[in-house]
Amino acid sequence: MAVAQRKTDIGPPDFKQFLHPLIKKNYGTWKYHEILEPGVMVHVAESGDRIYTVRAGTPRLLSIESIRTFAGLADTYTGGYLRWTSRHNVEFLLDDPAKIGPLKKELHELGYPVGGTGNGISSIVHTQGWVHCHSSASDASGVVKAVMDELYGHFTHMDLPAKLRVAYACCLNMCGAVHCSDIAILGVHTKAPTINHGDLPKMCEVPTLVASCPTGAIRPASVDGKQSVEVEEEQCMFCGNCYTVCPAMQINNAETDGISIWVGGKVSNARTEPKFSKLAIPFLPNNPPRWPEVVEAVVNIVNVYAKHARKHERMGEWIERIGWPRFFELTGIPFTKYHIDDFKHAGETFKRSTHLKHTR
Amino acid sequence: MEKKELKTPLLDELEKGPWPSFVREIKKSAEKNPMARDTLGQLERSYEDRISHWKHGGLVGVMGYGGGVIGRYSDLPEEFPEVAAFHTYRVNQPSGWFYTSEALRTICDIWEKHGSGLTNMHGSTGDIILLGSKTEALEPCFADLTEAGWDLGGSGSDVRTPSCCVGPARCEWACYDTLEACYDITQSYQDELHRPMFPYKYKFKFAGCPNDCVAAIARSDMSIIGTWKDAIQIDQEKVREYASDGVDIEAEVVDLCPTGCIAWDGQKITIDNSECVKCMHCINVMPKALAPGKERGATILIGAKAPIVGGALLSSVFVPFIEMKPPFEEIKELAEAIWDVWGEYGKNRERVGEFIQRVGLGNFLEEIGLEPVPEMIAHPRTNPYIFFDEELEEDEDEE
Numbered sequence: 001m002a003v004a005q006r007k008t009d010i011g012p013p014d015f016k017q018f019l020h021p022l023i024k025k026n027y028g029t030w031k032y033h034e035i036l037e038p039g040v041m042v043h044v045a046e047s048g049d050r051i052y053t054v055r056a057g058t059p060r061l062l063s064i065e066s067i068r069t070f071a072g073l074a075d076t077y078t079g080g081y082l083r084w085t086s087r088h089n090v091e092f093l094l095d096d097p098a099k100i101g102p103l104k105k106e107l108h109e110l111g112y113p114v115g116g117t118g119n120g121i122s123s124i125v126h127t128q129g130w131v132h133c134h135s136s137a138s139d140a141s142g143v144v145k146a147v148m149d150e151l152y153g154h155f156t157h158m159d160l161p162a163k164l165r166v167a168y169a170c171c172l173n174m175c176g177a178v179h180c181s182d183i184a185i186l187g188v189h190t191k192a193p194t195i196n197h198g199d200l201p202k203m204c205e206v207p208t209l210v211a212s213c214p215t216g217a218i219r220p221a222s223v224d225g226k227q228s229v230e231v232e233e234e235q236c237m238f239c240g241n242c243y244t245v246c247p248a249m250q251i252n253n254a255e256t257d258g259i260s261i262w263v264g265g266k267v268s269n270a271r272t273e274p275k276f277s278k279l280a281i282p283f284l285p286n287n288p289p290r291w292p293e294v295v296e297a298v299v300n301i302v303n304v305y306a307k308h309a310r311k312h313e314r315m316g317e318w319i320e321r322i323g324w325p326r327f328f329e330l331t332g333i334p335f336t337k338y339h340i341d342d343f344k345h346a347g348e349t350f351k352r353s354t355h356l357k358h359t360r
Numbered sequence: 361m362e363k364k365e366l367k368t369p370l371l372d373e374l375e376k377g378p379w380p381s382f383v384r385e386i387k388k389s390a391e392k393n394p395m396a397r398d399t400l401g402q403l404e405r406s407y408e409d410r411i412s413h414w415k416h417g418g419l420v421g422v423m424g425y426g427g428g429v430i431g432r433y434s435d436l437p438e439e440f441p442e443v444a445a446f447h448t449y450r451v452n453q454p455s456g457w458f459y460t461s462e463a464l465r466t467i468c469d470i471w472e473k474h475g476s477g478l479t480n481m482h483g484s485t486g487d488i489i490l491l492g493s494k495t496e497a498l499e500p501c502f503a504d505l506t507e508a509g510w511d512l513g514g515s516g517s518d519v520r521t522p523s524c525c526v527g528p529a530r531c532e533w534a535c536y537d538t539l540e541a542c543y544d545i546t547q548s549y550q551d552e553l554h555r556p557m558f559p560y561k562y563k564f565k566f567a568g569c570p571n572d573c574v575a576a577i578a579r580s581d582m583s584i585i586g587t588w589k590d591a592i593q594i595d596q597e598k599v600r601e602y603a604s605d606g607v608d609i610e611a612e613v614v615d616l617c618p619t620g621c622i623a624w625d626g627q628k629i630t631i632d633n634s635e636c637v638k639c640m641h642c643i644n645v646m647p648k649a650l651a652p653g654k655e656r657g658a659t660i661l662i663g664a665k666a667p668i669v670g671g672a673l674l675s676s677v678f679v680p681f682i683e684m685k686p687p688f689e690e691i692k693e694l695a696e697a698i699w700d701v702w703g704e705y706g707k708n709r710e711r712v713g714e715f716i717q718r719v720g721l722g723n724f725l726e727e728i729g730l731e732p733v734p735e736m737i738a739h740p741r742t743n744p745y746i747f748f749d750e751e752l753e754e755d756e757d758e759e
Contacts, residue, residue, distance in 0.1 A: 011546055018458040060382070061478065083526070090481070132492070139407070149379045257410070
């Protein structure tokens, strides 16, 4: 009997069918580009052809209604060609510079800001949070929205010393490159998991669960005659890895979950090597709907950086030049024992010289 | 039956302010879609309770695949029955996230029929995220997607959906064809992508130059970052134009070169290319005047990851320079050699980077069949605890 063949493993569609004709024609032969104004670029090919890009910020979470709106804009202004960036911005690709103004006007009226280029802030790369994640210590979209409302001017204007890349992750799993951002906002759990001994034997493999703990804090135990585990709470660093492998290890806690702030990371190799973000603020309260403490902390760091950094100096490069003592002094952020690393190879993060400025 | 009005006073606060609002997006879909409406209701409850109301997924997916669908259930199924099961598809994006309006409308139509109408453009790894459908919709939605030419991406312990920067499609700095490499590798490893069989996830990311716009070095097990070997191309006329347009060449270019290999005499710049580390800074400042060299390829670095389980790692140099030409045989041979070693000796949920830390890069190189070279390290070891090979001891005995 003939059955319709079920299609599998076809992979993604070939990108070439989605390329603007000018891009197809000049593929691999681009000569240079210019940022004409915030959010608007021109790329010039060896052939002399010019492709214009209009970049707009989006909330990452998009309804199909909005995607259809973008598709409609593309039909009107670009012959139907558009793309997204690695930071959730939508980009419209135009061959006619006369259409840039009208497209910008429509995007503005729809509430999608044009910008995100050059020495400013691009969209915040972020995770799911309470919209769809089980292990999130906080929401993601809400914090990002509240922070970007305040940093909006740095998206629409290129008014910072260098690029400033902000990222948000709602737990230590860090979906996305949060750990190498100029400013990373990170949801944290601060209490050991609550064990549901009734569900655990039904839902989880004890050996896998025990092995999941990076500090060996989880041990097999018999509870009311049933196979379960116990947690040595003093060894727990609240990573939530046990919860990921076993739903009976509830790590989320409405009272004690919060948000931490990290600074000075980058992925680009420009000037200095890529670097991790380092802890600036270990804990801020989880305060929906607009997280005022987090917003204030991020805005403060951005303002101090904007005032003191030299041109082309990324957050981490600026801090390395002035030194961490002065970073804490200028930002007014209290330095605590939590800032001192106590995980693997912690000694490498200690100051091992007398190169000190003694200005405090 | 008339629905009672859904009140979301906390989320309504996030419709205020100039940045585009995700709440407005959910509300747009909620006007027509009951799943989006219950998403909104449950999210408001999370804002009240300050906790997630989603539960672990368990095993859901489409027939024959082990990845690509993230299972999710509400812990308030009676109050929000439309999202009692709310599974997410990862749909493999096209290289460079290029679309036509027609392609986007096709995806929207499929998603209107089978799911919540909510998406992420895009997920952190790069997939198109179709956010939330019921269990019974999984197979029909998958059938419609594949019929339209779309397939699922990775999840779990498999090859995760590879992604790449905009590359030669619209960037003069692309040192190889990131889009073609991403497409070729993705198509070559469909089995590894859809059927988890590794100790843990394995990510490929393709960046065209050392600016690394896809953050390959921070988050991919195999980071393929474009670079060049020969001299930076210089247009002296354009350098003078930048200078007369206000770029302080001495302060902004010469002084910021990490190896001090640039000189400027007010008329022309000279670069000692033998000292250049291809950082991109001078090219970034003067894109009209400078360009990467012509002998282009990529550096392969391995082992980046986020903190879980054993701490975050950046990728480190594995092959200092290779040419990047289709069909990318060297990349494939290396990836498969890594999968053989790591697949056999890696522990459950141990990324390649962590595995290398545990067994030692030297031992790992021997297993893969690569010669150690000093480009792989920041500096040689500082501790004297060397695990000498037995053969070496025998050699010494003979002398």
